[in-house]
Amino acid sequence: MVKQRVLVWVCLFTGWVTASCSKQQASQTAAPSQTAQTAAPASRPNIVVFIGDDLGATDIGPYGNKVVQTPNLDKLAKESMLFTRTFAGSPTCGPSRSTLMTGLMPFRHGAHGNHSGVKKGTKSLVQYLQPLGYKVVIAGKYHIGPEDVFAFERISKTNVPEPGFEGKSGLNWDLNMEPVDTWLSQQPKDQPFLLIVADHSPHVIWPEKSRYNPQTIDIPSIHVDTKDTRKSRVRYYEDITKMDGNVGKLLKSLDQHNLAQNTMLVFTADQGPQFPFAKWSLYDYGIQTPMLIRWPGQVKPNTRTGALVSQADLLPTFMEIAGGTAPANIDGQSFLSVLKGQKDTHHEQVFASHTGDRLMNRSPSRMLRTTRYKYILNLAPENVYHTHMDKAKDHDGGREYWDSWVAKAKTDQHAAAVLQRYHQHPKEELYDLQADPKETKNIAADPQHAKLLAGFRTQLAAWRQQQGDQETGPEVIKDEPQQKGQKPVAPYVFLD
Template sequence: MKLSKALISTQIVSTLILPLSSMSEPAVKDSHPNIVIFVADDLGACDIGAYGNMVVKTPNLDRLASKSILFTEAFASSPTCSPSRASIHTGQYPFRNGAHANHHGIKAGIKTLPSYLNELGYDVGFAGKLHIGPMSVYPFDLIHNTNVPEPGHEKDGVLWTDLNMGPVDEWLSNASDKKEPFMLVVNDHSPHVIWPENTEYDYSKIDIPSIHIDTKEARVSRSRYYTDISKMDKNVGRLLESLEKYNLDENTIVIFTADQGPQIAFGKWNLYDYGIRVPLIIRWPGVIEGGSNTHALVSLIDIVPTAIELAGGKAPKEIEEIDGRSLVPFLKGEKSSHRDVVYGSHTGDGKINQAPMRMIRTSRYKYILNLAPEVKYNTHINLAKDHDGGREYWSTWVDKSFTDQHAAAVLWRYHNRPKEELYDIQRDPSELHNLASDPYYEKIIEPFRVQMAEWRKQQGDTETGIFEDKRTQGEVIHYIFK
């Protein structure tokens, strides 16, 4: 799909949209749509066909996008699994809800998306990867047998887990017979590592982004990543087929997104766009013009208030109760923009991915504050030896860095992070030229510094360096095999 620079202009047919009721009134199936949220795991926005990738095959997402609005500037709250997923379900940034480090649960008293929708009379189902907690505050109807070991890897651990869509089809069949509307969350395991060993793609024809180093091993690794993306796309297709089979598609809003970018250099565990910009595709039959796209700034914290309003409720107050802002007025064409700024944070992920950083992103600029610039940046990508996702190609990058200037620059930039970074995204979309120390940009960076300090204070973010992981928050559940 060729992306347009124009914002969506959607005509509303009033007879198709009934007034939204108050939070206390239960939803009625005939007047409120079903909502399906499909979340891919570790997927770069630019790595699917609908966002312009010419190599990877994603026919089902292409079909979904042709009937949807595509957001080119949507962002996760964190480039790390648990914090991002917690924000999707709380409408709050990670420090506010407490799950700011990976594998941590949210604080007591935080309300979640299934709680809001249950109050509105919705059945709320959940399939696939969890990675949220504690489960006592996530009252989902868990669809059993959706997490299964990949064939041939039954004893190889949770990284070899597949999403089984069969039980999802059965759940939707039962939901079609009920009076109550439903919300269904489907979390895929792909394209999280470990990627399929046998690839669908010819590595010699794989594209290598300019921010990476082109070696045969990197191409083979990326071809495996693309194969896993195509595998995820097939699950999207199965979901869409189920909705059509049970005559649910015309009254079901479909939201497709991802938790963060891929486990590839400058992706996951980074606040560069490859790590924190995510795909966001929303289909709303009868309301959204198919095949449209927008550059409106959006954060995944906006999903909670959006879902509540779609379900007929009144969204919690922005800032006072949550950080999210409903997209419904924008989707209905009542507003031409959504946000002026989005934020992001990365605290830590175990003993390797310790590089605390914070981000402010506008439509033009990216400001990053690195809280521990004295620490050499390392992640599972370059250090982990027990699974793929860097192991298979990193040594070839190191070898090439001794003879190739571009390779040397990539590795230096990977390991060394300055205290501040400022990028002009419009002129430098790859975020290669740090403007933070340029006197010409002093008048631009100073307001970002003030804004960052105010946001961190408002969020209760007092971290000053490497996060000490004491695991005081609630239990986080990754997968349920039953």
């Protein structure tokens, strides 16, 4: 199933989508850089990571949402440890996924701009786990590169166009779980594996029809409540419930094939949804990710931790579980002691960076976050902040509701304030998340916090130096725009 495959190259630049296809043999793209050692004993757990796409942590039942229907995640949470402070390395798909899979933050792995590839010689889960005897496999969305770094075995036929979009899929992709179930049924019990199941939901484009009622849907106070916003919100929730269904299929497969008891299951997402103050921003709605971890006999079920964790920490945690030792020169640090209940703290602060989408979204920023405070440095405060939500007109990730926000802002004070905050980002932002969890009151200019602010400036500057981040403004585009038929370095999906 995974030996032959065709890569579908999907390029996303300046809000436009192009696709071309080319065929390759698996041996050309998936050869591991190191030879796997003898198969590990059965006592070594399998590791399965389910990644939601553009999902707000607070938009699922386990994190307190009372409207959205996520019965499978609700069930999983009762069997898991729930992390309340997990953060992506970037609020953008490619950079975030690269951080999760390399243990390196964006400027160290190199793919800090969306749709770009990591640096030559970078190691990923593949090169770290295969020598420990693990089979390392992916199903669903890819959006990482180059392939020699992310040389996963691939479960074919897991990326399928949504019905009605055959031959013109664009962003209309579905995760097909049937091949995942078949693959799981074929795994020998003495061969441990790490499997990533990457969904396409709830990334736009959201389903047209929704079971949710626009009249009773919840609208975040940081947004503008209009008829069109409600229409988009119910579509987004529908896609979350669709994703939850895939989680349910995975849980069923693990049970049916007698794999659940010896499998660590991680549920997370790459970043927040395509709404303002979420994706492409360093506010919590964009950078905080859900994380549920179920590991029978090892992780106490139905527990919560406020430990401050970065997704870069997943790789070294997996390595320790697999019996290896993570290299000292990566950014992530194992949090196995938190999983074991031996500690309830991890980092004192976590960091994140945002570059942009090449010629779109040219407002780079950096973040330092503690359990209580958030510091954001905007490198181009002179730029009016724009993203696909207010600029791109080729899909519904803003096109559907944005004009109604602009119209309402002409007469409504709250709407006008929301648009002002969206478009104008000051050089520095400081938030007391205990007093202001929605991050609407910037206290950077408050003299009472001058010492705190100075300390955060120093810490962020030191981190940026350590990361090799010397950027002073928007990303410099060094190459020509993607040409039709040219392979992108980070293909969106793969098919056969």
